Amino acid sequence: MPRLEVLKTYKIYIGGQFPRTESGRYYSPVNKAGKKLANVCLCSRKDFRDAVVSARSAFGGWSSRAAFNRSQILYRMAEMLEGRKAQFIDELIQQDATRAHAEKEISLAIDRLIYYAGWCDKFQQLFSAVNPVASSHFNFSVPEPTGVVSIIAPQGDALLGLVSLIAPVIAGGNTCVVLASETKPLCAVTFAEVLNSSDLPGGVVNILTGKPAELVSWFTDHMDVNATLYCENNSDVQKLIREKSASNLKRVHFYDKVNWYSAEGQSPYFIMDSQEIKTTWHPVENIAGAGGGY
């Protein structure tokens, strides 16, 4: 007996929940063969606004966790991703990847999470400093998470690009709102399902689907967003992002030249892109002044 195919509606991920878009709009991306992939939420600025509220309220808890605990959670994400490898390979193939490429992409994505899990409690030492000063102060500089980061994921590497952007941001204690690839959004929503079952607190990562053309300006001029990451080599959009992000002096980084499959696709400097260096002056007794010495 013939049966009707059930096409999954891919919902968005905000504050640890899977709501539909408030706008009630959907779109259906197709692959090269013209096959409809799924029904996907076409998010509006209000979904983004809600996601930022979630990200901001999750920031306090996430940033104040022990770095080691963040490391454990990133590792757990990698474990959960490993367990659902087959589903990701299937989705990547639906989105026009070859099997060999799909297998390579998911493996690299898992490895990348492990890589940044390792860095969670180590980059601070590398980028901190005790500074020599001329007064009787103990003076030190340490990196601290900047806050909420808005990420416009690359259109191409739908899974690896997404993971390579999210992992360093949350490893450093930030929270984020991500706009998934418009043409290849399936892995992003499935990745949200992985996040939801991996001890990551709700609101730390929020994933939206929709059209960058509609949402880029909202992603970059929201006053409660502290940094923006963008991956396409589109100079008009890059100019727009630079202008809009001036509203509250966001950190802006363009990763249009990064090859996520190469060794340069992972580095602690990606973590530092969403960190701020804070310097503290702590008064100490003037040992040298008292004639002592070491």
Next chain:
Amino acid sequence: MPLPREKIIRPDFSLSPRIDQVGVEERASRFTKRSIKKETKLNGLKLVLNMIDLTTLEGKDTDGKVKQLCYKAMHPHDALPGLPTVAAVCVYPTMVKVAKKALEGSGIKVASVTTAFPSGQAPRDVKIRDTKYAVANGADEVDMVISRGKFHAGEYNFVYDEIAMIKEACGEARLKVILETGELGTYDKVRRASDIAMQAGADFIKTSTGKIQPAATMPVTLVMLEAIRDFYYRTGKMTGMKPAGGISKSKLALHYLVMVKEVLGEDWLSNEWFRFGASSLANDVLMQLVKEETGLYQAGNYFSAD
């Protein structure tokens, strides 16, 4: 020569109407479905700001904290010109003098909670002295709590007499009666307590102290608004309404305004007859107003905390 207490005939409050719980909740949820945009939203938000009783009721309140709150009341957000001030600043009786001085000449009222707020567990003479102290220090409005224990025990006349005596102690000050609906349990009891308070001379009825959950909800407020409406039809006397606690978002505040307009009408849409008891609502309203002005979604850290 006033009548001795046992000679006064009071209404039988056990005859207050019963409330249809499902109906009230359904009706209250309808008010959240109205679309309020642009100019209307802007005016609504300004009205909300103008109806706020900016409140600090903490054991750790200091003169400095109260002065800071008073400044916020007078200057909600100077970066945006043309904003109204809030309606009142609500403090403990010991802080009334400080608030009164800080708000001098601004037209903003000073409200004081009294009667052993928030529990109300004190002898009557203490409650009366508490109230007189607040009024003598310059309180324009008094927020009293009812004796919920006596109410639950069915001693409605005790509750009624107490409100009437506090009203007398208030003199010129307007009296808000806090029912603490979170401790009353059912809509029937909320309605009954509202009827007692208005009959005993309340100028306002108020949902909650803010110290008990649940605080103000839309269904509870609807029950109280309907009590006010029925009392107005029967006696011709207007009573104010103040939901307090748990209203921290502008959108929700606008839903309340819709409810007031559709239940009581426009006469109640001013801070003479409707107030929000809140502390964090003000900043959310300001953020929405600035968003309407600039087109940019706003962040909390650009607005003063108190």
